[in-house]
Amino acid sequence: MSVLIVGSTALDSIKTPTAENPRLLGGSASHAAVAASFFSPVKLVGVVGDDFPKKYIQLYGRHGINLDGLQVKPGKTFHWSGEYEVNMNNRRTLLTELGVFETFSPDLPKAYQSSQFVLLANIAPALQHHVLDQMRRPKFVVADTMDLWLNIALADLIKLLKRIDGFVLNDSEAHQLTKEDNMFAALKKIHKMGPKYVIIKKGSHGSILSGPKGFFLCPAYPLHTVVDPTGAGDSFVGGMMGYLATARGTVDANIRKAMIHGSVVASFCCEGFGLNRTTKITRQRVAQRVKELEKLTRF
Amino acid sequence: MSVLIVGSTALDSIKTPTAENPRLLGGSASHAAVAASFFSPVKLVGVVGDDFPKKYIQLYGRHGINLDGLQVKPGKTFHWSGEYEVNMNNRRTLLTELGVFETFSPDLPKAYQSSQFVLLANIAPALQHHVLDQMRRPKFVVADTMDLWLNIALADLIKLLKRIDGFVLNDSEAHQLTKEDNMFAALKKIHKMGPKYVIIKKGSHGSILSGPKGFFLCPAYPLHTVVDPTGAGDSFVGGMMGYLATARGTVDANIRKAMIHGSVVASFCCEGFGLNRTTKITRQRVAQRVKELEKLTRF
Numbered sequence: 001m002s003v004l005i006v007g008s009t010a011l012d013s014i015k016t017p018t019a020e021n022p023r024l025l026g027g028s029a030s031h032a033a034v035a036a037s038f039f040s041p042v043k044l045v046g047v048v049g050d051d052f053p054k055k056y057i058q059l060y061g062r063h064g065i066n067l068d069g070l071q072v073k074p075g076k077t078f079h080w081s082g083e084y085e086v087n088m089n090n091r092r093t094l095l096t097e098l099g100v101f102e103t104f105s106p107d108l109p110k111a112y113q114s115s116q117f118v119l120l121a122n123i124a125p126a127l128q129h130h131v132l133d134q135m136r137r138p139k140f141v142v143a144d145t146m147d148l149w150l151n152i153a154l155a156d157l158i159k160l161l162k163r164i165d166g167f168v169l170n171d172s173e174a175h176q177l178t179k180e181d182n183m184f185a186a187l188k189k190i191h192k193m194g195p196k197y198v199i200i201k202k203g204s205h206g207s208i209l210s211g212p213k214g215f216f217l218c219p220a221y222p223l224h225t226v227v228d229p230t231g232a233g234d235s236f237v238g239g240m241m242g243y244l245a246t247a248r249g250t251v252d253a254n255i256r257k258a259m260i261h262g263s264v265v266a267s268f269c270c271e272g273f274g275l276n277r278t279t280k281i282t283r284q285r286v287a288q289r290v291k292e293l294e295k296l297t298r299f
Numbered sequence: 300m301s302v303l304i305v306g307s308t309a310l311d312s313i314k315t316p317t318a319e320n321p322r323l324l325g326g327s328a329s330h331a332a333v334a335a336s337f338f339s340p341v342k343l344v345g346v347v348g349d350d351f352p353k354k355y356i357q358l359y360g361r362h363g364i365n366l367d368g369l370q371v372k373p374g375k376t377f378h379w380s381g382e383y384e385v386n387m388n389n390r391r392t393l394l395t396e397l398g399v400f401e402t403f404s405p406d407l408p409k410a411y412q413s414s415q416f417v418l419l420a421n422i423a424p425a426l427q428h429h430v431l432d433q434m435r436r437p438k439f440v441v442a443d444t445m446d447l448w449l450n451i452a453l454a455d456l457i458k459l460l461k462r463i464d465g466f467v468l469n470d471s472e473a474h475q476l477t478k479e480d481n482m483f484a485a486l487k488k489i490h491k492m493g494p495k496y497v498i499i500k501k502g503s504h505g506s507i508l509s510g511p512k513g514f515f516l517c518p519a520y521p522l523h524t525v526v527d528p529t530g531a532g533d534s535f536v537g538g539m540m541g542y543l544a545t546a547r548g549t550v551d552a553n554i555r556k557a558m559i560h561g562s563v564v565a566s567f568c569c570e571g572f573g574l575n576r577t578t579k580i581t582r583q584r585v586a587q588r589v590k591e592l593e594k595l596t597r598f
Contacts, residue, residue: 087480181386184523205504208521217518217595222507224483256598296516297596299555 007121024274032238306420331537
């Protein structure tokens with residue numbers, strides 16, 4: 001089964017202490033779509049300007065990503081520029097040029113509207129609502145978010161939580177949303193807001209799932225070198241949804257393995273700038289790291 | 300087989316945002332010894348003053364801890380006082396009164412000198428050396444440390460690393476010792492300094508072992524409430540050594556399970572002030588949480 005992914009498609013200019021990379025392919029939907037593509041067919045909804053490099057269209061193509069939902073509008077592609085500090089844990093935004101993204105309306109091609117697995121990657125909650133308004137009874141909807149929406153669109157986000165099956169956020173966002181320091185207390189409050197599955201991401205410390213079958217501590221694959229963590233969270237949730245969309249059996253039966261696969265794709269993402277490393281791996285390389293993670297955590 | 304534990308025996312006065320607890324039983328050796336006692340007989344080496352409460356001697360006794368190596372000297376017991384911030388991650392020392400600990404010389408009773416499993420819990424590296432000078436060919440020696448010794452006794456500590464099998468330190472200490480941000484790079488440098496087994500503790504994020512059989516990502520048991528994390532690291536390494544001392548087979552075959560058991564005892568430690576919670580558990584409760592950790596991490 002395919003997975004529908006809606007989010008931002010952008011050009012990222014990324015500075016780290018050792019390098020500078022202008023106009024890489026980025027955005028939540030790009031990272032999630034490439035990650036998902038290792039496991040299932042992907043339908044992408046996003047918007048780019050007429051400056052969007054052809055090579056990036058070709059890159060989506062090489063991953064078999066369906067682009068019927070990718071709008072090309074006159075104007076500039078969303079451009080984000082950021083800088084990482086030495087330890088790669090803190091980043092600051094240098095520049096945000098919304099371009100055509102400013103008026104983005106994620107309208108779904110007819111063939112997309114009956115998708116069963118839907119990932120609302122990080123975009124404004126109002127746009128995530130707009131996607132759901134067009135859907136016909138999807139089986140499993142997961143939304144990602146970011147601190148910006150907690151700050152400026154909290155009411156929309158809280159309404160969204162009642163419409164989705166799974167919600168993914170990082171630990172500082174969970175704290176911001178619930179005012180709880182303890183993760184269990186935060187998870188409990190978020191479940192009350194709607195979603196049956198809540199996943200809190202903790203970067204290099206992995207993630208935790210709270211769902212109908214209890215909790216799952218998902219490890220992060222430990223890395224020797226982190227080149228650029230941009231998009232790791234999107235890769236994680238994209239890989240997870242791609243895995244879920246094709247795995248046989250129930251979501252409950254598969255979600256742990258799905259998170260592990262997402263976690264592994266995210267680890268590759270961090271090893272190169274933008275999508276440079278992710279686009280060079282294979283399903284086999286992912287399976288290999290999943291096996292390594294099994295060995296690293298078995299006791 | 301029993302485990303020999305040498306370290307500090309102290310009275311801890313601990314303040315948290317919600318409570319204040321004066322003169323609890325504390326010190327690296329006390330926490331480690333009680334933790335180890337769930338798995339194996341323990342021989343304790345430490346020093347207390349003549350003000351040391353009888354109830355704490357009785358507490359050691361209830362855990363079957365051999366006290367032939369506990370020196371009682373005229374004067375005051377080592378007294379440490381500290382305060383935790385709201386999120387329990389940062390603490391500051393309010394007061395340190397060394398008392399009889401200032402002139403502590405860990406002299407081993409004859410019967411202790413042939414111990415096979417030795418834990419040099421956190422004390423000055425010079426004292427850790429003094430213990431090893433008295434030992435007859437121990438099988439497995441592990442040392443713990445703290446940032447203080449990296450600051451004021453680095454040369455002694457570096458010499459010690461050549462004399463031990465395993466070294467335990469937390470992530471910020473690993474960074475301080477090696478100047479490496481990346482954990483793998485830090486581990487590699489520490490191995491070169493001597494120890495075959497290196498364990499980096501990451502608090503609520505668990506720990507990582509690097510040893511002859513590769514790496515092991517050891518999870519922390521996730522807690523609903525953290526009352527007082529003092530002694531959690533000592534409990535971890537104490538529980539690990541207690542488990543190793545009685546497990547059949549090689550250290551390599553048992554060290555992962557040993558770390559898991561240590562991690563579980565440390566989780567109980569955090570749920571009460573000082574040793575209040577740890578002294579109330581049983582081996583069965585530990586086994587139960589180990590099973591829960593298996594369920595929480597299986598994929």
